[in-house]
Structures are given as structure tokens and as C-alpha cells.
Amino acid sequence: MNVYDSERMAETMAVAGYSVGCSEKDADLIVLNTCHIREKATEKIYSELGRLKPLKLSNPSLRVAVAGCVAQAEGEEIIARQPLVDIVVGPQSYHQLPELVSKAEQGRKSVATDFLADEKFERLPKAALPRKSPTAFLTVQEGCDKFCTFCVVPYTRGAEYSRPAARIVAEAAQLADRGVREITLLGQNVNAYHGEGVDGRQWGLAALIRAIADIGGIERIRYTTSHPSDMSGDLIEAHASCAKLMPYLHLPVQSGSDKILKAMNRKHTSGQYLRLIESIRRARPDILISGDFIVGFPGETESDFEDTLRLVDEIGYGQSYSFRYSPRPGTPAAERVQIPPDVASERLRKLQLLLKKHQRAAQDSMVGRVATVLFERRGRQEGQLAGKSEYLQAVHVDCDEKKLGEIAEVRIIRSEPNSLAGELVN
Ligand code: SAH
Ligand code: SF4
8 A cells, every 4th residue: 555655645746846756866855655564664764764864964955754654653753763854744644745845845844644534535636647557556445443453554544434436436447548457456454345336325345346347448456455354245256257356365364263363353263264265265266365474462372373374274375474473552462461582483484484385386386377467567587578467476478578568378387486487378
């Protein structure tokens, strides 16, 4: 979502007469768009800001803004800790960036952290900058009301908000006109989408997907990130009947232990999750399942951790993201007795080894098969294009550059550590 937000900020500033620069040295304004989900991401911001200090000293007219969830969470604390910062702007206020920048040009610092989600989307300009990629993100929903005990999202992104479908469909049509072939619908809890439909009724995510599938030029639709409890029958059915909805689903589970799931306030058991995956696979047998995992959550015993390993083996994730639990300020789990860091690190190592094995197996099973690949950019080597299969696997192919932005059938010939090699069919 930060990629989408950064694009919107660049477009807002383009309307105000700025253009995207190519080096920090020549910039009049540097915006750091930040993530607060884990401590590591947050701490990175301060080292980045320190790095900008000599630049600011040599160019006093340079303005520095901190945007995103760290801005939301830490507010003026950021300016107190690093006075070179001129603007702190939260994820629901960044449409105000031009005003904040012109204030900063007059030497006035500002902190904007109001929750103005509906106003933000109303005011954001679209299509102000050329598009380089045939894929695009599109935010349909923001915020979260679930309050998992480890997570800062409900505090930084605010309450759940769904954009009206008509606006989303219009934005998708505009993207199609600008050469976009694949859209990934975004939300912190995207499958909880419940916006006003084009027909005036309330729509769920499945109805929205079907409406976007009707747009000429849009060939592929994805969505992320979903919560297991919001995986409706209608959405599962869309995986069976909507050909443009890609066979890939990121459905985080976090842990395989019912005790830990309860302590995380995830609102489902491991058994319910397994049955859910079964019904999704009945609807779309070839679907590739991806997941998120947290190890070392407070109270996690060796046996809880083994439940997670067992669940991973049962599901067979084709892709995954796994993290050591990071206590976040203001969240309930941060107050609990913590697992020793070396124990958590060892569990993460073991889990990642297993996840890697499953990811590699899913990738290797593609060898000899024909995948459909959307070519997104030039490959690392001369005469090569790189793109994604329908299962979101990276694929590189020797072929003519003219195919950039197109979807082609590709026979997979080799599975490499993090990508597939293929050749054009015909
Ligand atoms: N809405 C999604 C997840 C959004 S956050 C869901 O409910 O599943 C993205 C991922 O970051 C989470 O799935 C989780 O695995 C990880 N994460 C969030 N908070 C974390 C924390 N405090 N420590 C470690 N990982 C965390
Ligand atoms: Fe965070 Fe996802 Fe839980 Fe919401 S549902 S609190 S975004 S982990």
C-alpha cells in the first residue's frame, strides 16, 4: 500500500508543479514513506534521516517530509528527535501535501495526522504522471477493526473504510486506458470490503472484482491482504467463475496453535483455517496459497511452534512471509512476558527452512508446464523480459522487447532459486 500511496503523493505534487527527481542531491523535497508494522522498519527511518543531514546542510532550501504510519504513530516526536524534518504527514492526510510543502517553504513546520480517508480519496488527482508498468495497485479499503493483539494497523491506519465502488471502477478504467493489464486491489483487510455498489446496494469484494473484470483491457485481477474470517462464500465462488481473478491467494494465518491464535485475537482456529483452504481449493484446485507467520509470540511454547510447522506441511504454501514477533507500542501483546530473542530466532530459522522447501516445490512443479506471463519489465540480461506467472511467480524469458506489457504463453524450462526460466510457446 505504501507503493500506491507514494504514487498518489507524487501525483499530488505533480499537480503542484513538482516532478519526480532522479537523485537526492538535486531534490527540493524528499518524502520518506514509512512503515510501522515492525520495530526494524521504524528504526530504519531514523538512520535514513541521519543520512540526509549533510544534504540538508549543503542545501538549506531542501525540505524533508516523513509520511506513512511512523508519521501517524509518532507525530511531532519525529521532529523532536530529528529537527531536519519539516513535515510529518499521516497516511490519511497526504492529500494535504502541497499546502504543507508551501508552508514549509515559508519556514513553518507541520504535523498532519487527521483521519480523513474519504476526503483523501476525493481530493487525490489521478493520471498526472505517465505509467511505466502494465501492473498497478489500487486501494479499495483502508484501516482495520480487528485489533489482533500484536498489530498497530488499527491505530495507524484507523477504522475500516471502504471506497465507493463507482470511484474504484472509474480509477480501474482509467488505469486500463493508460496501458495497465493487471490490477491488485489493496486493503489492510481487503476482503472485508463493503462499499457502496454502483447499483446503490452494498457490495462485497466479489461484486467489485466482477465489475472490474468487465473493464476492457484489464486482464488480471488480484487482491491483498485478506483475513480468514472475511473469506465469504461469494468470494470463494469468484475464484471458480471469474477467469480474470488470478489463482493466487495471500491468506495469513500467523500461527498453527489454537492457543496462540486465541491470544492473538485472530477469531478462528487452525481447523477452521484448514477447512477454509479446502473449500477454496475445491473452487480453484490449482490456486497457490501464500501466508504470513509470526514466531515467538508471547506464550508460544515449543509445542505451539510445532503446531505451526504441522499446519505449514498440511497446507503446502507456495509463497510466504514470516517474522519474529516484534512488540509494538500501545498493543496488548507488547505488555506480556516476551520470549527470549534467541529462542524466537531459532524458531524463525526452522520455519523459514520449511517454508522455503514448500515454495521451491511449488516452483519446481511448474517445470514442463505452460504458464501465462505478463511481461512487466526488461530482464537482467540483454534480450530478456521479466514478468509474473498467473501464480505470481517471477519468470524470465528471452524474447523481443515488443512483448513488454503483453501476456504470453510460456513453457517453463527451469526452476531457479527465486524465479523461473521459460521460453515462448510458438
Ligand atoms: N491484515 C492482515 C495482515 C496485515 S500486517 C492479516 O490480518 O493477516 C502484515 C503482516 O505483518 C501480518 O500478517 C503479520 O504476519 C506481520 N506483523 C504484523 N504485526 C507484527 C508484529 N508486531 N510482529 C511481527 N510481525 C507482525
Ligand atoms: Fe492487523 Fe490484520 Fe489483525 Fe487488522 S486483521 S489487526 S491489519 S493483523
